[in-house]
Amino acid sequence: MSFFTSANLDIAREIVSRYPVPRSALIPLLHLAQEQHGWVTDDAMREIADLCGITPAEVKGTGSFYEMFKFGPVGSYLINVCTNISCMLLGGEELLDHAQQRLGVKTGGTTDDGMFTLEDVECVAACTEAPCLQVNYRYRLRVTNNDFDEMIDDIRAGRVDDLPQHGTLARIRQRIPTDKLAGVVHPDDAREAPVWLARNAAEDSVVG
Amino acid sequence: MATNGYVAHAPGYVDNEGPKIVSERFGYADSFTLARFEATGGYEGLRAALARRPADVHDEVRSATVLGRGGAGFPAGVKWGFLPPGKFPYYLVVNGDESEPGTYKDRLLMERDPHQLIEGCLITCYALGLTQCFLYVRGEMALAQERIATALNEAYDAGYVGRNILDTDFSVDIVLTWGAGAYIVGEETALIESLEGNRGMPRLKPPYFPAAIGLYGQPTIVNNVETLANLGWLLVNGAEQYKSYGSEASPGTRLFAVSGHVRRPGVYEVEHGVTTFRELIYGDNFCQGIREGHELKMFIPGGGSAPWFFEEHLDLPLEAGPVGAAGSMLGSGAIVVMDDTTDAVKATLRVVRFFARESCGKCTPCREGTTWEERILQRILDGEGRHSDIDMLLDIGDNISPGPYPVAANPHEGLEAVPFPPKQTTICPLGPSSVAPIVSTIRRFRHEYEAKITRRDSIPVRAQGVFVTECSSD
Structure with a gap:
């Protein structure tokens, strides 16, 4: 029984192959697991541990440091309201209050129908467009209470367009064609100067 | 592209008058595509670099005094010089983990002009002999990740990245990766820990720079997105032209995000070290003053980590030296303006x-x-x-x-x-x-x-008398 679908397992192996040390793929693989399932399960962590050559406890140990990783069910739509300084000055906290009332949950809570999880988030780099929020990491800017209500109505009515389910970040993956790959450089197997540096050094010594 | 109110293209940038280096292409709707990049001089900086010796490229960057744009303001050319000779392999780590409160410029650069950033990475790797580059984007920035992934795919196909770049013997891979929500990962040694698959906790110093010991214990250059975004332009136009903008100590231009209680908040590219806070906050070309009916109370000149400034600091230039002497820092180019309604x-x-x-x-x-x-x-x-x-x-x-x-x-x-x-x-x-x-x-x-504060100094302790402390009478 494996956690990853066979398509995702291929993606996972390719991600691991891009790093000199497999453990570096840990955070990308946790994202991949969350993309597949919406949150990170114990099975996912066991499989990621195998892929990275570490223990499941190490996977959890790293993963639990990062607040984007969820180790239990969350809503299909994660709403992150920014209340940091620039947003606070223009009503971020009031917006969060309104969101709590509208959804009937406290910050950190999930609605009974499993649709929405509400969180407050630290500065998400949209400070000139305050107050802002993200839904599954897609921005909405200069949000009023009305905007918020309409947004909730739209999502409940299925008018979500290109808004992916929670867990999906970039929908375009980097691919490196095999014939274009320069090569993954493990720290122990590349003690020589890279060719273009060596060539220039050699040319200098001839000229010099 | 924007539907139901979700934003497809980061707004906030305001095209004011003045010289432009990193935001030159922001006006184009398709500024993030390879076609637009190539049509507007893109990858010419890479070609110019490849035509020169790596050491000369490093000298060009050093003589331009490109100050790091991440917060500390350390000159990139000097930082590069800390690589210990011969201790290969060297790595490049790009810090795109923008999360300092009030800071909003790296996301714009990544979403709107990813090829410009890629070009900067390539120039750095060529100059220093770095053999693999890890581009670490903040986890919450899904669109930036998509734009960079697309740009890298285009650049690999076109032969700008990967093996034998532009048919030379220069080869380097750029691997896109992203974080998962931790501000501290913006600290360069914490970023390296995160890239190694660990909790993002900063490493004990010394060594002070990962150029000595970094990723996998190897010499590593960590540069901010905006710093690298300058390099393509610099290699095409040269250090002299770069230094004709800005002040002597702070050449070039810089992106500043001004947010809070101003009439026209925005991200502005301005000459570094020349423009003053007053011009930026009150200038017609810029933020046009405090919002209607209110006055300035205080402002943060350099992101959440910076001590705060007041009315009498408005005439300071946007330059590290004078701002530091006055008790604060320019930091990450984030100015948060608070008016008289602010508690x-x-x-x-x-x-x-x-x-x-x-x-x-x-x-x-x-x-x-x-x-x-x-x-x-x-x-x-x-x-x-x-x-x-x-x-x-x-x-x-x-x-x-x-x-x-x-x-x-x-x-x-x-x-x-x-x-x-x-x-x-x-x-x-x-x-x-x-x-x-x-x-x-x-x-x-x-x-x-x-x-x-209306309460007495200490809370009276009524309990058993073991921990009774002084009770003041007011």
Whole structure:
């Protein structure tokens, strides 16, 4: 029984192959697991541990440091309201209050129908467009209470367009064609100067 | 592309008059595509670099004095020089983990002109002999990740990245990766820990620069997105042209994000070291002043970690030296403007709370101190504060950052400025940064704190008498 679908397992192996040390793929693989399932399960962590050559406890140990990783069910739509300084000055906290009332949950809570999880988030780099929020990491800017209500109505009515389910970040993956790959450089197997540096050094010594 | 209100293209950039280096293409709707990049001089900087010796490219960057745009402002060319010769392999790590409160410019650069960033990475790798590049984007920035992934795919197909770039013997892979929500990962050694698959906790110093010991124990250059975005233009136009903009100590241009209570908040590219805060906040070309009917109360000149400035600092230039002497820092190019409606204690709490939440927990003064600061500020704001709380806040600050903390002068009370930077009892500057708003506002608005404090000094202890402390009578 494996956690990853066979398509995702291929993606996972390719991600691991891009790093000199497999453990570096840990955070990308946790994202991949969350993309597949919406949150990170114990099975996912066991499989990621195998892929990275570490223990499941190490996977959890790293993963639990990062607040984007969820180790239990969350809503299909994660709403992150920014209340940091620039947003606070223009009503971020009031917006969060309104969101709590509208959804009937406290910050950190999930609605009974499993649709929405509400969180407050630290500065998400949209400070000139305050107050802002993200839904599954897609921005909405200069949000009023009305905007918020309409947004909730739209999502409940299925008018979500290109808004992916929670867990999906970039929908375009980097691919490196095999014939274009320069090569993954493990720290122990590349003690020589890279060719273009060596060539220039050699040319200098001839000229010099 | 934007549907139901979700934003497909980051707004906020305002095209003011003046020279442009990194935001030159922002006006095009398709600024993020390879076609637009190539049509507007893209990858010419890479070609110019490849036509020269790597050491000459390094010299060009060094002589241009490209100051790091991440916060510390260290010159990139000098940082590059710290690589120990011959200890290969070297790695490049790109810091795209923009999360400093008020900072909004790297996301614009990544979403709107990813090829410009890729070109900067390639030039750096060529100049220094770096054989693999890891481009670390903040986890919450899904669109930036998509745009960079697309750009890298295009660039690999076109032969700009990968093996034998543009049919030369220069080869390097750029691997896109992203974080998962941790401000501290913006600290360069924490970023390296995260890239190695660990909790993002800063490493003990020395060594002070990962150029000595970095990713996998190898020499590693960590540069900010905006720093690298300058390099393509620099290689095409040269250091002399670059230095014709800005001031002698701070050449070139820089992106500043101005947010808060201004009429036209925005991200502006301005000449570095020349433009003043007044021009940026009040200029017609820029933010056009404080919002209708209000006056400036205070502003943060360099992101959440910077001590706060006031009316009398408006005529300082946007340059590290003068800002540092006046008791603050330019930091990450984030200016947060607060008008007379702002509650100084509440604003302080909000910034302190950020640091309390984002403390990684490695160093005790920061882990405990930021939390205490937050709780004390909260109780003051809730009307539960004690008279001793103001001194206690300063005392906790002194444990995290001993000695006089950098702070602006207070001409009303004849207090001099304490210049930047602060000292620290911690590995990284996160803990000391939490002290900045506290010291700034207590020095200036102590009366606002006092007005909120109505309780007696200590809470009377009615219990068994074991822990009874002095009970004041007021």
